[in-house]
Amino acid sequence: MGSAAPDDPEVRAPPDNEKGSTMATPPARRPLQPRPETARRREEILRAAIATFGAKGYKGPLSDIAEQVGMTHAGVLHYFGSKSALLLEVLKFRDFEDVEDLPTHHMPGDAGLFRHLVKTAFLNARRAGIVQAFTVLSSEAVTDDHPARSFFEERYVNLRAEVADAFRVMCAEEGIDAPETVDRAAASILAVMDGLQIQWLLDPTAVELGETTEFAIEAIVAQVLSPRDTPLSSPPRSPTD
Amino acid sequence: MGSAAPDDPEVRAPPDNEKGSTMATPPARRPLQPRPETARRREEILRAAIATFGAKGYKGPLSDIAEQVGMTHAGVLHYFGSKSALLLEVLKFRDFEDVEDLPTHHMPGDAGLFRHLVKTAFLNARRAGIVQAFTVLSSEAVTDDHPARSFFEERYVNLRAEVADAFRVMCAEEGIDAPETVDRAAASILAVMDGLQIQWLLDPTAVELGETTEFAIEAIVAQVLSPRDTPLSSPPRSPTD
DNA sequence: CCCATCTTACTTTCTCGACAGTAAGTTAAA
DNA sequence: TTTAACTTACTGTCGAGAAAGTAAGATGGG
Numbered sequence: 001m002g003s004a005a006p007d008d009p010e011v012r013a014p015p016d017n018e019k020g021s022t023m024a025t026p027p028a029r030r031p032l033q034p035r036p037e038t039a040r041r042r043e044e045i046l047r048a049a050i051a052t053f054g055a056k057g058y059k060g061p062l063s064d065i066a067e068q069v070g071m072t073h074a075g076v077l078h079y080f081g082s083k084s085a086l087l088l089e090v091l092k093f094r095d096f097e098d099v100e101d102l103p104t105h106h107m108p109g110d111a112g113l114f115r116h117l118v119k120t121a122f123l124n125a126r127r128a129g130i131v132q133a134f135t136v137l138s139s140e141a142v143t144d145d146h147p148a149r150s151f152f153e154e155r156y157v158n159l160r161a162e163v164a165d166a167f168r169v170m171c172a173e174e175g176i177d178a179p180e181t182v183d184r185a186a187a188s189i190l191a192v193m194d195g196l197q198i199q200w201l202l203d204p205t206a207v208e209l210g211e212t213t214e215f216a217i218e219a220i221v222a223q224v225l226s227p228r229d230t231p232l233s234s235p236p237r238s239p240t241d
Numbered sequence: 242m243g244s245a246a247p248d249d250p251e252v253r254a255p256p257d258n259e260k261g262s263t264m265a266t267p268p269a270r271r272p273l274q275p276r277p278e279t280a281r282r283r284e285e286i287l288r289a290a291i292a293t294f295g296a297k298g299y300k301g302p303l304s305d306i307a308e309q310v311g312m313t314h315a316g317v318l319h320y321f322g323s324k325s326a327l328l329l330e331v332l333k334f335r336d337f338e339d340v341e342d343l344p345t346h347h348m349p350g351d352a353g354l355f356r357h358l359v360k361t362a363f364l365n366a367r368r369a370g371i372v373q374a375f376t377v378l379s380s381e382a383v384t385d386d387h388p389a390r391s392f393f394e395e396r397y398v399n400l401r402a403e404v405a406d407a408f409r410v411m412c413a414e415e416g417i418d419a420p421e422t423v424d425r426a427a428a429s430i431l432a433v434m435d436g437l438q439i440q441w442l443l444d445p446t447a448v449e450l451g452e453t454t455e456f457a458i459e460a461i462v463a464q465v466l467s468p469r470d471t472p473l474s475s476p477p478r479s480p481t482d
Numbered sequence: 483c484c485c486a487t488c489t490t491a492c493t494t495t496c497t498c499g500a501c502a503g504t505a506a507g508t509t510a511a512a
Numbered sequence: 513t514t515t516a517a518c519t520t521a522c523t524g525t526c527g528a529g530a531a532a533g534t535a536a537g538a539t540g541g542g
Binding site: 304 | 501502503504
Binding site: 135157195201211212218 | 435444
């Protein structure tokens with residue numbers, strides 16, 4: 001039991017007197033001063049974990065992460081309890097960082113959202129490590145019992161809702177009503193961002209991440225706000241079945 | 242060395258006489274009749290591997306695959322030599338199947354390509370196993386030394402080129418010249434297909450795979466053939482750096 | 483200010499389960 | 513009687529987590 005997260009407030013149960021009956025609440029001590037080093041070390045580990053999960057996936061050994069911060073794998077477990085707990089903290093950490101520098105500290109709800117997404121894509125082109133971690137993990141997570149599966153499930157639900165809300169605001173301004181299109185467009189925008197990251201990670205010279213994301217988002221937004229008749233005559237049902 | 246793929250034509254080197262010198266080509270026998278069972282077993286294994294790689298990723302144990310065909314893991318290795326060799330054969334097998342039922346046996350080069358892609362998306366909505374295998378593996382493959390990395394690198398290069406060619410054909414018909422846009426649109430179309438598959442695999446009830454793919458492809462095609470001015474006033478450069 | 487004591491922040495070491503690949507033996511078909 | 517198509521058994525390795533020990537701060541009492 002020496003491996004609980006040290007700064008977890010829940011864990012601090014001061015031991016009541018449990019020896020004899022004559023003892024009067026002996027040492028109700030609580031030197032709960034989390035050392036200032038601790039927070040910094042934790043963040044060091046998180047950043048190393050991002051790099052390693054990105055480079056090797058979740059299955060990469062804990063010792064890879066530990067070495068980067070000059071520690072043994074047991075030291076990392078001391079901070080995070082288990083490998084999957086570390087993974088989930090990594091994911092939350094990056095999501096937090098993503099909106100950290102926004103003035104309102106959460107995403108804009110109107111057309112500004114799309115500008116924010118494009119800006120993020122340009123930014124991502126400068127930080128392959130983090131992008132790779134999220135890309136690898138979000139796809140690994142579709143496997144049946146992956147520890148990050150529910151994290152990503154919820155994440156996409158929330159993101160789609162945010163994007164769809166932004167679309168609805170814009171549609172209202174233009175007097176457009178197309179609920180189905182809005183939902184599909186929201187999913188498409190997230191999809192194109194993820195998909196472009198895969199291609200970019202496989203060959204950064206082959207895809208311009210920022211510019212291509214911008215193009216695709218503009219295409220989808222345009223199709224929502226002023227739909228054109230389809231140039232593909234579509235018999236969409238599969239013929240052979 | 243007893244574990245080479247049994248039907249690999251390269252491996253069939255009949256042993257010349259190497260015993261003594263007076264012996265005259267003693268038993269130049271060749272019972273090299275690959276049994277008809279063999280090809281069927283191989284395909285059984287490949288299909289089981291698709292299901293398992295999809296459900297558990299590449300890191301899933303070989304014995305999972307072996308059990309599905311009533312074999313031990315060593316039996317699987319007898320056919321494919323190594324786990325990564327099996328992986329690569331799985332990938333090639335699925336790519337082959339994809340165009341197998343096309344009349345020309347390769348993808349159309351014009352607007353028909355986009356119809357084919359949409360049709361494939363509707364079809365994929367019926368076969369989660371194969372989709373999941375490709376989705377999981379293509380993202381796992383971005384890790385540094387994954388055995389399937391170069392497979393996917395080349396695959397995207399080829400697919401982007403095919404889609405871009407189709408765009409160029411259509412642009413020529415319409416008298417449009419926009420080479421950069423064509424390249425970005427090609428990458429975007431593949432991206433949106435991959436990204437939608439991730440979301441769909443995480444929650445099939447949340448995303449309509451076929452319909453949404455169709456919407457996104459139409460949006461991108463429309464933007465190429467008749468681009469509109471951007472509704473997003475864009476200062477794309479990242480401000481804080 | 484200093485000492486006794488508790489806690490944090492690790493390390494070393496061990497266990498135990500997976501799992502890929504190998505080697506040798508077995509059966510049956512050609 | 514040779515070879516393909518396996519099986520059983522074994523090996524080596526790797527990796528997560530538990531256990532226990534240790535060193536260095538804090539903390540409070542005097």
